[in-house]
Structure formats: C-alpha cells, structure tokens
Amino acid sequence: MKLFVKIFLWFLAAVGLMIAVMMFVTRTFQTEPMTSRFERNTKNQLTVYGGTATQIVNAEGEAGLRTFLNRLKDLEPPRQVSLVSSDGNVWSGDAVDEVAESIVSRTLASGQVETDFSNEDRTLGAATVNFPDGRKLALVFQWERQAPPSLFWGSNAAYGRLIGLLLTAVVLCYLLALYLTSPIRKLREATNTLADGALGTRVIPRLRRRRDEIGDLARDFDVMAERIEHLIVTQQRLNSDISHELRSPLARMTVALEIAKKKANLETLPILERIENEAQRLNDMIGRLLTLARLESGAEEVERKRIDLAEIVKDVAADADFEAQAKGKFVELSSVDSCPVMGSENLLRSAVENVLRNAVRYTKERTAVDVSLKRQNGHAILRISDHGGGVPPDEIANLFRPFYRVGEARERKTGGTGLGLAIAERAVKAHKGTISAQNYNGGLLIEIGLDTIKK
C-alpha cells in the first residue's frame, strides 16, 4: 500500500478512536452525573413546593394557595403547574394528560414525590399537598426538558456536529498525510530523474522550506547528486579530452607513416603496414570513444525526425552482408516490417550497425546472422542473432559496458574495440528505447525495442 494511504488511514483511525473515546467519556463522566443531579434537584424542589403548598393552604386557606400557585407558574424556567385530585379533576391550573394522571395516582398512593424523566422534551413531577380538610391533592409540575443535551448524539444538530467533526478529521488527516509524503514523492522523482541520467537534478529548490529531517535528507541528497555529477562529468570530459588529444599525434603518425612507406624497402614495408593497421585500429577506437563520450554527456540533442527503421535496417544489413561474405559468413534478413519512428537517423543507424557488425564478427564461419524487424503493438522490435556460441549467462548484463571483454582471448583475436555495444546501448537509450541481450539458439540475441509512431 502507498505510504500516503497508510499514513492517511492510520491518522484517520487514530482520530476516529479519539472521538469515540471522547464521546464515551463525556457520556459516562459528564452527562450521566449531570442528569442524576438534575433529577435530584428536581425532586428536592418538588418536595419543597409540596411542603410549602401544604403550609400555605393550612395557614391562608385555598385563596392563598391559588396565589402561591400562580406565583410558581411565573417562575423560570417556564412550566405548567396544576393541582389535581385523585379522581383526575383539575382543582387549579392547566389540564393534565394521561401520563401526568398516572404520576398523580402514584404520588397520592405513596405520599412521596414522583417524577418522570423518560420523555425527552418534558420533565414531569408531582408532590402531595395535604389540605386542612384531610383531602390529598397532587401538585403537578411540567417543565420543558432541562437536562443538558448530548453534544454529539441524540439529535439532528448533534449528528450534524458529529459529521462535521469527522469531515474535519478526514480533511486534516489528508493534509497531514500529504504534508508528510509529498516531499518523499519529490525525492523519489528526483532520484529517478538522476538515475535516468539528468545529473543536474536537485531537490532543494523544491523543498526549500523544510527544516525537518526530510529537509536534511533533501540536502544530503543534493550533496550526493552534486558529487555524482562532478565525478561523472569529470570522467566524461576526461574520456572526451583524452580522445581529442590522442587524435593529434595519431594524425601526425598516420601521415609520417605514409611518408615512411614511400621510402620503405621490401623488408620494412610489411612492418610499416602492420603499424598502419594498428594505427587504424587506434583510430577506430578513438572515434568510437568520442561518439560514446558525446552520447553519454547528452551534449548532442537527439534530433527528432520521422524515419523508417526498416530502411536503416535494410541498408545496414546489405552493407554488413557485403562485409560478412568476405569472411565466409552471411547476414539473413528474415522479415522486415515498416516501422516509422521518431529520432535521429545517424544515431539509430550507428546503433544497428554496431550491433550487426558485432554479430558478424562473432558468428562462426559459414553461419548466418539473422536479422528481423517486427512491428507489434506500437513497438518496433529488432532482433539480431548470431551463431557464435553465446556468452556465459552471468556476463550478459555487462555486455553493454564500455571495454567489457567476454573471454579475453576471443575479443582480441576478432579485433573488436569493445565499444560497439556500449554505443548501441547509449544510442537506443537516447531514443527512450530498450536493448537487451540473451543467449539463443547457440548464439547471442540482441533485441532492440523502440516506440513506433502512427503512419
């Protein structure tokens, strides 16, 4: 699961749990005591009112009692006050309903204060009033419910508050998760672009304001990137500089050699020719090193032109076949689909040429190098396979490294520069393509994949 989702869900779960605990605690330790205190107060009040009413009716008679009852009615909070006889007749005040009547009968039966808190909107209570003539009437109070409302439970407003709280929690958790993971995402993107060869990638400009551990990580990342860039650029520049510098003496040597050859006799001529061969080899190697250095530095903008890979493959295969036949080998073009791609004709040509010439070099005499170019699902797949015995499986991954030699003797004898596949790889990568090697049918199979464009 994504870190973002994880953090988000964990925080949400934590907040949800806290809300639940809070609600439970409020209910148990706050709402409940308040309710019971309210009930106790109500009972006490009723007892006092009942006693007072009894005293007044005894001292001042019924008229006094009515005045007292009217005064009670006007008190806050608003209430209804009635004096009801056991048979349900209202002696004074408002009419009563059935629930109130049942309280009346219970009070008159027990002589105690009776209450009913079951209704949410109304608190009901009754106390006995003893008349001087021995009659017992019930003083009935009806208040609007005064119990403290639950904050998050029990009413529409409370549910609204609860949902509001949960939504706020979701939003905050989302923002928090975003805050924590977005710099990690940026770091990851930066790591990827750096790995793709954009050595100038830095994260600090994007995470400038972070002063926390992630900010430290970003700064460390940049220090590392700086160092890697420096190392690689130095190495590339060195490659390029060395090659350029080697070119000058080599150019002079080639000319001097030719002058020497003119003055040579039969004895020295073969040796001079040998020197010429070696100079030519050095020359090739320097040329390839320069190409490689340029490709690696990315200095050469890959030109984006519409080209048909099939035509390049046909061209190069024809040239390679010509070259191969001189050594008793062949290049067989089994199938060639038209594959329009965007890119640089020169780079792609050099990629195909390098792979193909490499295959021709290694395939055994009287065997063929098979070439096929197929178009599948928007990809051009070029397969070039030789019959040269393949390479040990654990060395395949290293084939595209410059100067990597599979089996010392083999490469030297066949006169490769050890740069062909490296150049091909860089050229293909510059087109966002793929290149891979595997052993296949007693030889090495190199597969190049490129995205095709619509006709």
Place this chain on the structure above:
Amino acid sequence: MLGGVDKILIIDDDEELCELVSEYLTVEGFDISCVNDGASGLERALTGEYDMAILDVMLPKMNGFDVLRNLREQSKLPVIMLTARGDDMERIVGLEIGADDYLPKPFNPRELAARLRAILRRTSTTENGPDGKEKLDVDGIQISPASRIATLDGVELNLTSVEFGLLFELLKEAGKIVKKEDLSETVLERKLSPYDRSLDMHISNLRKKLGDRVDGTERIKTIRSVGYIYTLV
C-alpha cells in the same frame, strides 16, 4: 594554377601535422602553403592565389565553419574539411555550408591526395572546355559543365563541385536509376565502400538546394540500397 602545379592552402593549427602533410603532398606534386589560424586562413584563401583549401574544423580565432561561411560569400574555392572522427554533425554542417568534401581526422594522406586530385580534376576540366559534355536542360534545370553553372528556373544554384557532378550525372540519366556504385566512381572518384554514407549526405544537400517541385513531388528519389533517380513528371 601556375605552371601546372596546383596550389593548396592548408588551414590547420597543428604545425607539425602541416609540415608532414606538406612534405607528403609536395612529393605528390602539389604546391603547399600552411596557415595556423582561422582568421589569417580566410584572408589567404580570399587572395585567389590558391586552387584549393584544406580546412580543419577546430581552429583558433575563427573556427573552420566560420571561415568556410565567410569564404563562400565571396569565393567558390574548393574546400576539403577535416572533421572529427565520429562526429556526424560536423561533416553534415560542413557540407551544408559548402565544403566540397570532408575527411575525418586522422586521415590517410594517400586518401587526401586522391580527394584533392578528384576535386581538382572536376574543377579544371570545366576550365579546359566542354570535354565532350554537353549542356543539359531538364525539368527547368539548366546545367552547363563548361561554365559549371547550374540554374533552376533561371536562378543560379550555389552547388559544390560534388553536388554539381551528382546533379549532372542524374540529369543525364533522368528518369532512370543511377547506381550508387557508379555515382561514387564517376563523381567521388572512389569505390563505394560499405557503411560509407558520404554519397547520401551529398545527395541530401543537393535535394535541399533544389527543393521540391511546386506540386510537392521529390525531384531526386532514393532507391534503397540501389541508387538514385531524377524523377520526370
């Protein structure tokens, strides 16, 4: 050309290389002068004393491309560019701005001498007269080997000697395929070797200079791995 000896100007900052090349080419019968920087190279090239220039790309003061660009504004002096090996861009740019040929450095002086002679032969035959080659007038293009002038709809085309030669050969056989091998031998005066793309580059520059026809059809078509054809409508 004085007294039958071709005067060649080498513009290259490598003095030792200049010396060696001079020694070699002098034996081959050329008259060689060397200049070591771009600015004075241009100055000397513009004097009109020389039959040809060999121009290095990497030069102090003014690089080879700038020298060539300035030179082409006033002079048709044939130029061979010495480009860095493995740098396709250099040779493409060189040919585009009007080099007659290019040679990757390090080069074999034998090859250099052969190229010099090929280009000199092309330019001098025209000075010596028609040489059996007649004017052609095909598809709005008039080409006169005698004066080495090619015009398209009356406007002069600024062609290098190689481009001129290629156009002439293609027009001579207009409507028919001309093989790469034949073009290489008659125009570049060397055998076509595998992986050699110089012919394609020259043709590509020639195409750019000619442009397409008004109706958008290509004048010169490539017949893959065979050759080229000047199409007729």
